Amino acid sequence: MQCDVYSQIYSNVLLATDGSECARAATTHAIDLAATYDATLHALRDRNANRIRQRQRPSGDDRRRPYKARGVVGRRVRSIESQPIELESLTKYYGDIRGVEDLTFAVDRGEIFGFLGPNGAGKSTAIRVLLGLLKPTDGTASLLGRDVTDRTELRDAKRRLGYLPSDVTFYDRVTGAAVLDHFGRLRGDERREELLERFPVPLDRTVKAYSSGNRQKLAIVAAFMHEPDLAIMDEPTSGLDPLVQNEFYELLEERRDAGRTSFFSSHILSEVRRVCDRVGIIRNGRLIELDTVENILAEGGTVATVRLAEEPPPAALEFPGVARVDRRDGDGRYRLVLAREFDALIERLSEYTVLELEVREASIEDVFMHFYGGTDENPDSPASGNGATP
Template identity: 50%
Template sequence: MPAIECRDLTKYYGEVRGIEDVSFTVENGEVFGFLGPNGAGKTTAIRTLLGFLRPTDGGGSLLGHDITDGAALQRARERIGYLPGDPGLDRDRTAGAFLDHQADLRGEVRRADLVARFGLDESRRIGDLSRGNRQKVALVAAFMHDPELLLLDEPTSGLDPLLQERFNELVRERVNAGASVMLSSHVLGEVAALCDRVGVIRDGRLAAVESVDALRSRGGKQVRVRVAEDVTRAEFEIRGVMNLRMGETVSFTWTGEYDALVDLLGRFTVHDLEVVDAPLEEAFMTFYDGERGDGADAGGVS
């Protein structure tokens, strides 16, 4: 039984689509990334799975409990850590009072450790805290009962780089202890650092579910080459070449087969060559700017 099962989940707000026919699973012990820009439907999917929104159609399960069965879902929530995209904490309470309340609901196996790790001052009123410090409170609340399943919506929002790395360490610790994680983000580096697989959502519909390696491969390779000959743009405008830039060094994104790249470069006397993975952003944008690859128009991109 997967930790999360989402079956054709659909949520409309009147005539407006939130999500439609979204299907995926999160396996036990997996970190699953839910990737898309703001407004793509990530938060709607998470809130519908948790029962905060009633699905228009479809269904799913969390830890084996049907999300449309209120009593069963409540039992599942006791074993779940949830971090909302906008935590909406009670601004008049101190951080400690808020965490006391959360502990009464679900327990607190490791609260003191987390408070120390994130440098949280529990005596301060939440309304007086910065955005980053409010995020710390929400993170401690989500993790302090050692949940079996974590649903984290934009979890590093407001955190500085050092605290982001501490968050990454915390996620890895929970997974090593057997937990499963669904992590929503529009930050590609965060997804690449933590996730096993990624679901890409676009306009409320799931565009793809694939491994991070497969996602990265969509971006192709960044090629920079310096050759002895004087070359023209036309010589490099072939299928598989994207983002072509001419100069003393010729640079482009290669999305074709390696044999074809070798054939292309074999026409010249190569003095210097660098081939590296394209940024993950290149892969992500294939879902938003249309597919690239063998059928791409090499000459249309500067």
């Protein structure tokens, strides 16, 4: 049976002792990764999901979405020339709990697109819907012009897809070479040797002996060795040292130059600025910003650090144009993030004795905090409190 192959590759996907049938799925990540590469595992995933969770009809407060009849979601004809990723009013609820809501955007060919947000914002939920691992509650989504709710179309799209999950899980007792051999049989491996030179791993050792960095490098080689037209990645640089991270960024840039598309979620702001062409920022399951990195940074404006001889009233430095004020206790310093120009700040500071003043361009971290307002959790997320990322 085809599932027997996966029993050799993924841990926590438990099969019958004689290998005759799939018994159950114990870990979401393992099933997700396996199902990405073979549509036959979609049935296993769906069967187990239905067994452990009853679908609830949303009703009541504004967090609940109208129920949409099965078979209506996402069914429309798309051209093969469509953009690599298209979302239109995409919504996913877990019962009455919001995962993502009303996501609408498209990713262009040859683009590196960053999907930005803290843990629990809804990034992984959106990715799992794109991969066909979760069914949308409402809206539509397509990969490479194929409807993600249609199994046949999705299977066609996945032949041209590379997927790198946030938590890579391989069966510990096989070697790295066996893992790559398996994925090579499924999708091809024309870039295997080249990528192994750039992301070397001890192929003759069992995966159990791998460090977290080596596991991640093995997953990178497996995801990219068939030269996919579209790569979807969830926190792809987790566990990598800075040198390997730079090599990975160069790989993404080479793919962009060749007209291939990369989509990745991240909460590491420096890597978003380093490689992304455009960024979508998600908060509490909703898209709150979509623009180029340059334009988003321009929106962030200026950061001013000032030290005053006097103690100003608490609200003295809070005026139109100031996005945030941070006080550094004990030394009279204040840090202000200005949405636009800082002429108004200079006028206000003229009322005090200024001992020091430093002005610089806002970093992407400053911009991120401007959009999030210091909030780093999604109270509606099913992941809140359990360490998972929806």
